[in-house]
Amino acid sequence: MKTDELREKYLEFFESHGHSRQPSDVLVPTWDPSVLFTPAGMNQFKDHFLGKVKLEFTRATTCQKCLRTGDIENVGRTAYHHTFFEMLGNFSFGDYFKEAAIRWAWEFLTDKKWLGIDPARLSVTVYKDDDEAADIWHEKIGLPTSRIARMDEDENFWPASAPSQGPDGVCGPCSEIYYRLDSGKEVEIWNLVFTQFNRVGPPPNNLRPLPSKNIDTGMGLERTASVLQGAETNFHIDILYPIVQAAAEVCAVQYEYQSDTGRRLRRITDHIRACTFAIHENILPGPKKARYVIKRLLRRAVLDGHQIGMREPFLHQLVPVVAEVMQRPYPELKQTTERVAEVIRQEEADFFSTIDEGLARIERIFESMQREGAVMVDGAEAAALYQTYGVPPELFQSLAAERKLTFDWDGYQEAMKKHEDISGGGRSVLFQTGPIETLKEALRRTDFLGYETTRSDATVKGILVGNGDEHLVSEVSADEAEGKTVRVVLDRTPFYGEGGGQVGDTGIIESDTMRFEVTDTQRAGELIIHVGRLTQGTLTEGMTVRAIVDQQRRAGIRRAHSATHILHHALQQILGGHAQQQGSKVDDDWLRFDFTNQTALTDEQVEAIEKTVAEKVRLAAPIA
Numbered sequence: 001m002k003t004d005e006l007r008e009k010y011l012e013f014f015e016s017h018g019h020s021r022q023p024s025d026v027l028v029p030t031w032d033p034s035v036l037f038t039p040a041g042m043n044q045f046k047d048h049f050l051g052k053v054k055l056e057f058t059r060a061t062t063c064q065k066c067l068r069t070g071d072i073e074n075v076g077r078t079a080y081h082h083t084f085f086e087m088l089g090n091f092s093f094g095d096y097f098k099e100a101a102i103r104w105a106w107e108f109l110t111d112k113k114w115l116g117i118d119p120a121r122l123s124v125t126v127y128k129d130d131d132e133a134a135d136i137w138h139e140k141i142g143l144p145t146s147r148i149a150r151m152d153e154d155e156n157f158w159p160a161s162a163p164s165q166g167p168d169g170v171c172g173p174c175s176e177i178y179y180r181l182d183s184g185k186e187v188e189i190w191n192l193v194f195t196q197f198n199r200v201g202p203p204p205n206n207l208r209p210l211p212s213k214n215i216d217t218g219m220g221l222e223r224t225a226s227v228l229q230g231a232e233t234n235f236h237i238d239i240l241y242p243i244v245q246a247a248a249e250v251c252a253v254q255y256e257y258q259s260d261t262g263r264r265l266r267r268i269t270d271h272i273r274a275c276t277f278a279i280h281e282n283i284l285p286g287p288k289k290a291r292y293v294i295k296r297l298l299r300r301a302v303l304d305g306h307q308i309g310m311r312e313p314f315l316h317q318l319v320p321v322v323a324e325v326m327q328r329p330y331p332e333l334k335q336t337t338e339r340v341a342e343v344i345r346q347e348e349a350d351f352f353s354t355i356d357e358g359l360a361r362i363e364r365i366f367e368s369m370q371r372e373g374a375v376m377v378d379g380a381e382a383a384a385l386y387q388t389y390g391v392p393p394e395l396f397q398s399l400a401a402e403r404k405l406t407f408d409w410d411g412y413q414e415a416m417k418k419h420e421d422i423s424g425g426g427r428s429v430l431f432q433t434g435p436i437e438t439l440k441e442a443l444r445r446t447d448f449l450g451y452e453t454t455r456s457d458a459t460v461k462g463i464l465v466g467n468g469d470e471h472l473v474s475e476v477s478a479d480e481a482e483g484k485t486v487r488v489v490l491d492r493t494p495f496y497g498e499g500g501g502q503v504g505d506t507g508i509i510e511s512d513t514m515r516f517e518v519t520d521t522q523r524a525g526e527l528i529i530h531v532g533r534l535t536q537g538t539l540t541e542g543m544t545v546r547a548i549v550d551q552q553r554r555a556g557i558r559r560a561h562s563a564t565h566i567l568h569h570a571l572q573q574i575l576g577g578h579a580q581q582q583g584s585k586v587d588d589d590w591l592r593f594d595f596t597n598q599t600a601l602t603d604e605q606v607e608a609i610e611k612t613v614a615e616k617v618r619l620a621a622p623i624a
Contacts, residue, residue: 001115003225003239004328007063009115010088010219013108014061019090023580024065027281028290031498034525036290037067041089042193042216048093049170049195049214050526052448056565058095063088063221063329067274069293072300073398076267079226079233080187083297084274086221094212101192101215102136105177109190115228121180123147127156127173133194137175158193158216164203168444170210172196179227189227190219232257235266239325243269246321251308264304271301272315272344276322279340280333285347296392298344302351303395306359313348316341332597351390358389362399369405379411386416439464439472439489445526447492450505454494454549458509460541462489475540481533488516488530488539494549495530497523503557503587504531507549513537514545556588563613567593570612574605 001009011021025044027037035043041064047053064087074081092101108114109122124143126133128150137143154161162171172195178186195214197207222234231237235244247268248255256262278294279285285295298315305314319341323333333340365381368374377400385391397407439462449456464470464487465480476486488509495518498504504521509530514537518530530547564581571579579595601609 001225001228003221003229003237006115006225006228007086007088007221007329010108011061011063013114014059014090014104017059017104019059019061020057022060022062024063027065027067027278028283031523033523036293038064039066039068040064041066041087041218042091045091045093045216048091049216051212052451054451055093058093060091060093061089062091065277067278067293069297072394073401075270076263076265079235080220080223082222082234082270082274084270084277088219088221088224090215090217092215094214097196097213097215098133098192098194099136099140101194101217102133102141102175105190105192105217106141109177117179117227123149123178123180123186125149125151125156125176125178127175128152130156130173130175130194133173133175158195162199163207166199166202168199168201170195170197170214171199171207181227187223187227189224190217192217233266235269240269240273242325243273243318243321246318247272250314250317251305251310253308261308264308268301268304268315268318271297272318273322273326275301275315275344276319276333276340277330279343280336284343295347296394298347299351299390299392300395300398302348302355306352306355312352313345315348316345319344354389355391358385358391361385361389362391362396366400366403366405375404376406376408379408379413380415382407382412383415440525440527443489443527446490446528448494448496448528449492450494450496450549452494454507454551454554456492456494456547458490458492458545458547460488460539460543460545461491463487463539463541473541475538476534477538478534478536481539486516486532486534486539488532489527490530490545490547493521493528493530493547495521495528495547496549496554497521497528505549505557506553507547509545509547511537511543511545514539514543516545553588560587560589560591564591564593566613566616567609568595570609570616571595573612574608575601 015021022044025038029035029038029043032043032046038044041062042049044062044064045060048055065084066087067084069083071081072083075083090101090104109117110119122143124137124147126137126148130150134148134150137148138145150156153163156174156176157163157171158174159167159171172193174191174193176188177190177192179189180186193216195216196210198210200206200208222237222240225231225237225239226234229237231241234240244255244265247265251265251268253261253265255265275285275294275297278290283290283294285291285298287295301315302310320337323337326333362385365377369377377396382393382396385396386393393407393409393412400407443461463473463476465473465476465484467483467485470485470487490509495505495507498521505518506520507518509516509518509532515535516530516532516539517535518532520531522529522531568579568581575597579597581593581595
């Protein structure tokens with residue numbers, strides 16, 4: 001079965017069971033500062049699971065573009081690890097639970113109408129105390145107990161080890177489905193997460209049942225495709241092997257699976273696919289956060305090419321190959337092929353201009369360490385190498401690991417700080433600490449009341465003051481705050497924090513003696529942060545205040561938000577199902593809606609879309 005067919009069959013199956021097919025979220029979810037990249041299908045539904053968003057559907061299915069770098073050292077070395085991958089998922093928000101999730105998973109996998117996998121090749125794991133899931137697999141599905149393994153919380157709980165180690169919050173047991181290969185090895189292809197608890201504090205008795213139980217599942221598209229295609233590895237399936245072959249051709253080498261060259265070609269394949277998708281979404285290689293990750297991936301791939309024998313830019317030649325093999329689900333890639341390739345070519349050229357000198361310097365460092373009997377790479381030397389030659393520390397660490405050497409990350413970070421100016425320019429760290437992180441650690445979350453009310457009493461829990469140099473204070477007066485941005489965290493609030501393309505609320509926070517004008521509302525993890533100006537009185541931590549949302553502006557935002565759904569429906573009706581949402585921006589008097597289409601719209605199509613939208617608006621149907 002082709003990978004494109006598998007992807008479509010999955011979505012069709014769950015649509016046939018009442019799920020709303022939702023588009024993939026973008027790779028960098030700007031509304032969620034807790035992650036650099038979208039790591040899983042459930043990420044775009046966080047607010048649904050937490051009850052922060054009014055539901056338009058209680059069942060959803062997606063094929064999500066994901067990017068993770070936690071296992072980057074395994075990419076190319078193993079059969080199944082990737083940075084970029086697609087995750088198929090089905091989700092329930094207080095609708096169905098374990099039995100339906102398990103029944104549908106089994107039906108999709110084994111029914112000849114769908115995948116038709118031999119049931120004898122499948123086995124499952126469940127959490128050791130999850131008798132309910134084990135009974136469903138055995139009594140309802142008919143799976144022998146010999147093929148139902150009970151595992152501890154480090155294997156079959158999400159997040160892993162949550163009952164004993166945390167973090168606090170929603171969690172639940174999971175059930176993993178495995179496929180037995182001809183070799184006898186078992187490969188995980190699907191994980192069903194049963195989100196049914198709220199963890200509160202350390203054990204014992206710290207798992208409180210949730211009033212609304214949810215389902216969150218994830219099936220790796222590439223891994224399942226390799227099973228269905230009988231492929232030796234994920235890199236041998238129909239959407240990846242053509243890239244491997246093209247990389248071998250561009251590098252003028254032969255691809256052999258077991259060789260060092262084969263490992264490097266697989267890593268080049270993975271990284272160029274990840275970078276093609278990221279740069280298509282305007283995540284350009286750069287010095288910080290997500291942009292630094294893309295720079296790092298490109299330079300790892302260039303280094304692999306250099307080790308094979310390449311001495312000039314080559315990666316950019318693979319961009320059209322990626323766009324070609326991924327064109328059915330992502331036709332928009334072809335529209336930006338030239339732009340993406342040029343960005344990559346420039347980054348390659350920059351690195352190739354210094355790579356020989358950088359590698360020679362690394363080799364001299366290793367030789368010196370060997371003479372001295374040292375086993376840890378000096379972090380300050382690594383920082384100097386990055387500043388001078390642009391060699392990312394992760395590459396240095398990888399080369400050191402090949403020689404059984406360790407890497408001084410603390411020394412590297414300390415040395416890098418000395419090179420940074422006050423704005424943080426050139427910073428290569430991926431995560432920053434500061435007053436916001438301190439508040440997130442101390443307060444955990446803000447209770448959101450905005451779906452029930454636009455005004456409420458609340459308690460001030462945190463105050464930050466500053467313009468680019470924010471610091472925590474216990475109190476601040478209007479005179480002290482003049483000309484400065486003030487950020488306020490409450491224990492609860494009716495203010496909506498910017499997210500999902502929708503702007504944050506505005507309004508006021510006041511007491512009898514204090515007035516704070518909220519000009520924006522943002523999110524930091526599960527905290528809601530009110531941004532604005534203190535215009536009267538003194539704001540004090542612990543004081544009771546009234547939080548009042550600008551209702552007129554909120555109403556305008558709601559109208560614009562509803563308009564995005566009407567427009568999306570009209571686009572799909574006129575252009576076809578490929579017109580998927582790629583992003584949006586919603587304000588009280590305007591909206592922007594990004595969508596995929598292979599060509600510019602004709603005047604006739606624009607007119608038809610406008611007519612369809614106008615008809616829906618004239619119906620004045622109530623919003624559920």
